[in-house]
Amino acid sequence: MAETKIPKATAKRLPIYYRYLNILHDSDKNRVSSTELSEAVKVDSATIRRDFSYFGALGKRGYGYDVDSLLKFFKKILNQDKLTNAALIGVGNLGNALLNFNFHQNSNVRISAAFDVRPDIANTVQSGVPIYPMSELRKQLEDQQIKIVILTVPESVAQNVTDSAVAGGVQGILNFTPLRVSVPANVRVQNVDLTNELQTLIYFLDHYNEEN
Amino acid sequence: MAETKIPKATAKRLPIYYRYLNILHDSDKNRVSSTELSEAVKVDSATIRRDFSYFGALGKRGYGYDVDSLLKFFKKILNQDKLTNAALIGVGNLGNALLNFNFHQNSNVRISAAFDVRPDIANTVQSGVPIYPMSELRKQLEDQQIKIVILTVPESVAQNVTDSAVAGGVQGILNFTPLRVSVPANVRVQNVDLTNELQTLIYFLDHYNEEN
DNA sequence: TTTTTATTGAAAATTATTTCACAAATCGAC
DNA sequence: GTCGATTTGTGAAATAATTTTCAATAAAAA
Numbered sequence: 001m002a003e004t005k006i007p008k009a010t011a012k013r014l015p016i017y018y019r020y021l022n023i024l025h026d027s028d029k030n031r032v033s034s035t036e037l038s039e040a041v042k043v044d045s046a047t048i049r050r051d052f053s054y055f056g057a058l059g060k061r062g063y064g065y066d067v068d069s070l071l072k073f074f075k076k077i078l079n080q081d082k083l084t085n086a087a088l089i090g091v092g093n094l095g096n097a098l099l100n101f102n103f104h105q106n107s108n109v110r111i112s113a114a115f116d117v118r119p120d121i122a123n124t125v126q127s128g129v130p131i132y133p134m135s136e137l138r139k140q141l142e143d144q145q146i147k148i149v150i151l152t153v154p155e156s157v158a159q160n161v162t163d164s165a166v167a168g169g170v171q172g173i174l175n176f177t178p179l180r181v182s183v184p185a186n187v188r189v190q191n192v193d194l195t196n197e198l199q200t201l202i203y204f205l206d207h208y209n210e211e212n
Numbered sequence: 213m214a215e216t217k218i219p220k221a222t223a224k225r226l227p228i229y230y231r232y233l234n235i236l237h238d239s240d241k242n243r244v245s246s247t248e249l250s251e252a253v254k255v256d257s258a259t260i261r262r263d264f265s266y267f268g269a270l271g272k273r274g275y276g277y278d279v280d281s282l283l284k285f286f287k288k289i290l291n292q293d294k295l296t297n298a299a300l301i302g303v304g305n306l307g308n309a310l311l312n313f314n315f316h317q318n319s320n321v322r323i324s325a326a327f328d329v330r331p332d333i334a335n336t337v338q339s340g341v342p343i344y345p346m347s348e349l350r351k352q353l354e355d356q357q358i359k360i361v362i363l364t365v366p367e368s369v370a371q372n373v374t375d376s377a378v379a380g381g382v383q384g385i386l387n388f389t390p391l392r393v394s395v396p397a398n399v400r401v402q403n404v405d406l407t408n409e410l411q412t413l414i415y416f417l418d419h420y421n422e423e424n
Numbered sequence: 425t426t427t428t429t430a431t432t433g434a435a436a437a438t439t440a441t442t443t444c445a446c447a448a449a450t451c452g453a454c
Numbered sequence: 455g456t457c458g459a460t461t462t463g464t465g466a467a468a469t470a471a472t473t474t475t476c477a478a479t480a481a482a483a484a
Contacts, residue, residue, distance in 0.1 A: 050463085
């Protein structure tokens, strides 16, 4: 499992490459150089070549990369050739926006179930997604074999909900709460902390000038 | 400008520390060790000590850190002792959720103006925030001296809108669009790419096991 | 007071990531 | 076919970030 462990920094860039390759493909370009890619995705061209090289020699010297085969390759690598179902927990403010966000348009991920405590929305369908009561969380995750959840609950219940999700067999959590949840070592958490991002941006503005 | 340039990795962790210090403060704790912090924020304790030490000797050997003075220090560093106004551009799906999100609860940032093309919502007030038509973007940013914008417009107009915002004097952009926008070197962009985060999570699930 | 325990700060070592720079390969023109 | 222009892939160097280690110091216990 894994083609000799790619650096994490590289892994995080793969979706960016994948996305731009799709754009190139849609506009019928069939070759691309690392320099051209570099400008579009704002990653140094040497870094791009290095990233690609972890997967073998994907390009041709003096020519560049073939868009279609590169696209096909990354599609496979990123598991975008199969549909991945995810559950959304907490249909509030942000949760609702993410239900509508339609990850499926840009990636082969679909929110196939949502959960909320509020009795007035439980057992309804919002944006085409069935909302289950929180009490069914574990059972539904198990039954539907859902391995990924998007966590948009209030911070105060985040750890509890996480524990249930993990008990239900979840392996990955996209965590929008500010709480750094505790999970067993085999579960992966990806934090998206909006307040943090803003504060970091402000810090950089105040303390660094002119790029970098 | 800057206390001898802190590493970027450190800068990104500052808001996490700040947040937990607030929690400690609110629960009337007055000392904390790097080990305790480590468990809460899921950052290795040596990394925490190293991070803090860039700002000088903030703790006491054999004792730990004084919550209040550390909090006060970070509040200053992160500019959280003053109110920062931000503008939100694009009051769609996600934009609306962010308007309601209330950054102000967790940080001293307030969305003080929003912009949208749709004539039916221009010149209304949503969640206490005035919505201006897109045509006024540059002027309002200038008049209100807004330095930070949150970009939640469709990808197709992202570069255009960015250019106007930059023309209006913006220095930092929290970019929720998947487009890597081009900006002059003195403008900082912080990308929040939800599709990316999901794809990265899936990649890690498939290709790495047991943490790391 | 003395001893033990806890805990920081910092140097050094390690690991990770990026960047440079160039030989080798390929293409396209003539 | 040969030449010149491109562009990859990759060692080596540079830079960045994390982790180990431990002396120094503070507080608590004896």
